[in-house]
Amino acid sequence: MADKHIDEISGVETTGHEWDGIRELNNPLPRWWLWSFYATIVWAIAYTVVYPAWPMLTDATKGLFNYSSRAELAAEVAGAKAAQAGMVEKIAALPVKEILADPQLTQFATAAGAAAFKVNCVQCHGSGAAGGAGYPNLNDDDWLWGGNIEQIQQTIAHGIRYNADADTRVSEMPAFADILKPEEVRQVAAYVVSLTGTPHDSALVEPGRQLFADNCASCHGEDARGNREFGAPNLADAIWLKVQGEEQIAAQIRQPKHGVMPGWNVRLGDATVKELAVYIHSLGGGE
Template sequence: MSDEKNVDELSGVQTTGHEWDGIKELDNPMPRWWLLTFYATIIWAIGFTVFYPAWPMINSTTSGILGYSSRSNVRGQLDAAEAARGDYVTAIADKNVEEILADDSLRDFAIASGSAAFKVNCVQCHGSGAEGSAGYPNLNDDDWMWGGSAEQIYATIGHGIRFAGDDDTHLSEMPAYGEILEPGQIREVAAYVYSLSGGKPSDLSLVEPGAQVFADNCAACHGEKAVGNKDLGAPNLTDAIWLYGSGEAAIAQQVRHPRHGVMPAWSERLGDVKVKELAVYVHSLGGGE
């Protein structure tokens, strides 16, 4: 190995001896300010690990000379926040949802807390914007099978729909008319129901006999004018809002083999206060009555 220094002719700077495709690497020294900064960061890092928790151990970390702990600070902040909301929680526990709605501060608190609870427990079925999907109702509109007042929403959330684990759950089941009506009658009533919401049946001659089939078999629950019955959970058939799809085929399918959705009862799982907050939040979406 030669000890002879290789100096670049143009710059007069010694090279490192590395060369790629005729290009030589100059051995320029690091700027002094950069070196000082680099050394300072090393000293700072060593000092930090001495004064603050840093090095991981088997079950903990080194505590550092100052004994600082961010966990205790966070715990203090959480305790303070919990204490601050304690008065609101107590007030919500002591009031019904209508009284909560009448109190501006309680209503705002319940909406904020209910919104957070909705994102954790309800978006899986009703969507992040509560817009629903096939089989899961939109909570922003005015169509409520069991009533859209704050108290009615509270009862629905608390006890659920067709939920076997709650004795006070909403119960209703539409008969499977595929075992009761003739296929032709199902086509007729589907055409009639479709026409109620402004739809144009494929065969208008089916509408009139369909009205009679409806009167004989469906009016007892949905009403003579098909506007529904919230005591029975029978939906309004005149508003063009369909839980399982619109059109004659979808209506005929529901008449023939109805689907019965199930919603959990949330009272036992979340507690009464959280159910009230959810009810106030859902009511605030704009579709509540």
């Protein structure tokens, strides 16, 4: 057996490992570290005995305490629902106007509606309800179908152009490519742009104004400020839902795009729809 090597500087025995002339000292670990390490082993063994730990073929060991994080969560959720039950029942029973008249119910409904919005509505309207191309901004005061609390509830409950609901809101802009000549479409587009901006050719505005009065005013109004009975947008406020710019406006006139929103009453229930309506109304654009 080879003689033990003692480091000349420290006087400590080496392990026998050497690399590039450097020898490894055989310093023992501190006692406190070793005892801490042993304690963690004992703790781990005790934990696996007391709590669920070891996976089996179809289940896992239950542990002496028979603890279940899922059961604990289910109990907490059940407790929260029980605490909220009275408020939810009141919301379900009251018209939305009366909910707004009760500060406590309004606060509860706003918080619940915000949670429901994050689960069901952000995919289209965005996390901040600011919308996007083709999806309405719910923070402003530009409403196709009306922005009072009852109108908002109606829209959420039954949707827009949602074939599965007989009470859905329905409107349809005709394809004017079948009605107007290409030059007339450009004239109408120039007039619409002139309401809030500068068209490419100002000479098209006046003939476009007359064409608008003859073909578009019945829905959008003589002043082009829209008609909520038909879901016809206000064209004079520089807020654009589906298009922006003269070329896109002309394309919308020729072959319009129509959005669809599902009716949420069946899926979410009357109480949650009311909570959503209160929340959206609270964003600042409600009337």
